[in-house]
Amino acid sequence: MTQEAVKPVRPVRPARPVRSPAVSRRAVLDAATRLVEEQGVAGLSMRKLAAELGVAVTSIYWHVGNREALLDELVQEMVHGLETLAAAGSGPVARVLSLATGLRRVLRGHPHLIGLVNERGLTPAMFLPSQRALAAEVAAAGLGGTRAAEAVRAVQYHVIGFVLVERHTDRSPEQHPTAEELWLAEPAADTVLAGAFATPVDSDRLFTVSTEALVRSLLEGPFPAFELT
Amino acid sequence: MTQEAVKPVRPVRPARPVRSPAVSRRAVLDAATRLVEEQGVAGLSMRKLAAELGVAVTSIYWHVGNREALLDELVQEMVHGLETLAAAGSGPVARVLSLATGLRRVLRGHPHLIGLVNERGLTPAMFLPSQRALAAEVAAAGLGGTRAAEAVRAVQYHVIGFVLVERHTDRSPEQHPTAEELWLAEPAADTVLAGAFATPVDSDRLFTVSTEALVRSLLEGPFPAFELT
DNA sequence: GCCCGGGTGTAACAGTGTTACAGAAGGCTT
DNA sequence: AAGCCTTCTGTAACACTGTTACACCCGGGC
Numbered sequence: 001m002t003q004e005a006v007k008p009v010r011p012v013r014p015a016r017p018v019r020s021p022a023v024s025r026r027a028v029l030d031a032a033t034r035l036v037e038e039q040g041v042a043g044l045s046m047r048k049l050a051a052e053l054g055v056a057v058t059s060i061y062w063h064v065g066n067r068e069a070l071l072d073e074l075v076q077e078m079v080h081g082l083e084t085l086a087a088a089g090s091g092p093v094a095r096v097l098s099l100a101t102g103l104r105r106v107l108r109g110h111p112h113l114i115g116l117v118n119e120r121g122l123t124p125a126m127f128l129p130s131q132r133a134l135a136a137e138v139a140a141a142g143l144g145g146t147r148a149a150e151a152v153r154a155v156q157y158h159v160i161g162f163v164l165v166e167r168h169t170d171r172s173p174e175q176h177p178t179a180e181e182l183w184l185a186e187p188a189a190d191t192v193l194a195g196a197f198a199t200p201v202d203s204d205r206l207f208t209v210s211t212e213a214l215v216r217s218l219l220e221g222p223f224p225a226f227e228l229t
Numbered sequence: 230m231t232q233e234a235v236k237p238v239r240p241v242r243p244a245r246p247v248r249s250p251a252v253s254r255r256a257v258l259d260a261a262t263r264l265v266e267e268q269g270v271a272g273l274s275m276r277k278l279a280a281e282l283g284v285a286v287t288s289i290y291w292h293v294g295n296r297e298a299l300l301d302e303l304v305q306e307m308v309h310g311l312e313t314l315a316a317a318g319s320g321p322v323a324r325v326l327s328l329a330t331g332l333r334r335v336l337r338g339h340p341h342l343i344g345l346v347n348e349r350g351l352t353p354a355m356f357l358p359s360q361r362a363l364a365a366e367v368a369a370a371g372l373g374g375t376r377a378a379e380a381v382r383a384v385q386y387h388v389i390g391f392v393l394v395e396r397h398t399d400r401s402p403e404q405h406p407t408a409e410e411l412w413l414a415e416p417a418a419d420t421v422l423a424g425a426f427a428t429p430v431d432s433d434r435l436f437t438v439s440t441e442a443l444v445r446s447l448l449e450g451p452f453p454a455f456e457l458t
Numbered sequence: 459g460c461c462c463g464g465g466t467g468t469a470a471c472a473g474t475g476t477t478a479c480a481g482a483a484g485g486c487t488t
Numbered sequence: 489a490a491g492c493c494t495t496c497t498g499t500a501a502c503a504c505t506g507t508t509a510c511a512c513c514c515g516g517g518c
Binding site for chain 1: 347348350352360364368373374375377378379381382383386387389390391392393394395397421422424425426428430434435438439442443445446447
């Protein structure tokens with residue numbers, strides 16, 4: 001009963017390849033990664049994948065079990081790529097900032113997968129390595145206990161949220177009126193301000209400014225360091 | 230050529246109802262809203278919608294034209310619901326904070342649509358009303374020009390990003406290890422810190438803390454007010 | 459020889475969005 | 489009154505999706 005295994009939907013390990021297989025699990029994952037990066041998650045269909053590899057659909061299912069499982073695997077691989085993040089610079093604020101920008105850089109490298117990670121509730125696992133690094137820096141800044149945990153989480157939410165937002169605003173075909181056009185259309189009281197809003201968003205700068213503001217306030221904020229519990 | 234209109238895929242305005250229609254555009258939109266709120270965006274299928282209304286699929290298409298157009302319409306209606314946001318409280322920080330929490334409240338009221346808005350690149354249009362309100366408060370705080378625009382956008386990105394993140398972490402069935410479990414599993418150096426991380430996230434508090442930190446830093450930050458350009 | 463089991467293929471099922479086409483039914487013009 | 493035109497609905501299909509029941513091939517162990 002414990003190991004019925006009438007139909008091994010997914011091989012735990014291929015043991016030895018008795019026959020030279022037409023595709024390998026690795027090849028399926030690689031092709032899937034390529035497809036996702038080219039056409040997005042919605043562009044990944046099992047039949048397209050099979051055709052790409054010159055193989056029947058069922059082979060794909062044999063190797064990865066499922067579309068969902070396939071995506072899970074892709075996500076896992078990306079999460080493992082997040083474990084090599086280290087702070088740099090001098091001073092807590094600068095070091096936390098370097099972690100944040102590093103996070104954003106990696107996340108933007110996988111624009112299609114980051115949404116999947118979030119949808120699967122894998123965000124905590126994904127951020128654990130960087131969470132430890134962040135926690136170390138925050139502790140070095142003199143924070144501890146609840147305050148420290150809040151600061152770390154605040155930075156995490158800010159970074160992933162920022163990337164989630166800009167992931168779409170990047171490639172929006174500017175359907176419907178842009179904020180810039182809207183500001184120009186209606187005569188505003190403050191023309192200087194309207195002009196500032198009429199310029200498109202500089203994501204990099206906006207990220208730096210907002211993150212630095214957040215981090216600085218969290219670390220050197222109005223709450224004195226001796227208030228820890 | 231300008232108005233071929235061989236097949237009016239979508240009626241600009243129903244003029245007069247020549248015959249008592251089996252469904253109205255309004256009814257379709259309402260049923261769609263209900264379906265989306267119950268089963269999420271993926272749960273909205275044209276056939277389900279038609280069955281729900283006791284009508285053939287083509288009628289749906291006649292009234293709303295498209296699934297994409299239908300979703301566009303739902304999004305539009307939500308966006309219009311965002312136009313009644315006003316700042317409250319005294320002091321720029323408190324007033325901006327009230328706007329931010331108001332935004333979050335409204336967004337959380339439409340958890341399924343907020344992702345759509347972002348995917349459609351409608352975020353700018355969606356945030357225009359609150360953007361004006363935010364701009365007014367930021368200006369009252371003494372900021373202007375580029376600095377003001379950056380501050381406003383930083384708050385916007387922070388709020389929508391936060392909601393995007395918590396939208397999923399809310400209803401994640403805690404598959405895979407939770408961050409809390411991960412922190413408890415591995416023996417950490419700082420047990421107090423680990424304990425703090427082992428407690429689940431209090432979204433409301435985290436939002437308040439992080440947003441206040443961000444806003445305070447943006448408005449009263451290290452950049453003096455006379456540095457405007 | 460036989461069989462077992464890993465790996466592949468054919469063909470189907472149910473579901474999706476979308477549309478070509480045929481109608482029905484009221485208001486309008488002739 | 490006859491006819492047409494617009495509005496609206498229904499039937500049936502197309503192409504596509506994820507998934508699976510089933511047959512098949514083929515190398516290794518007995």
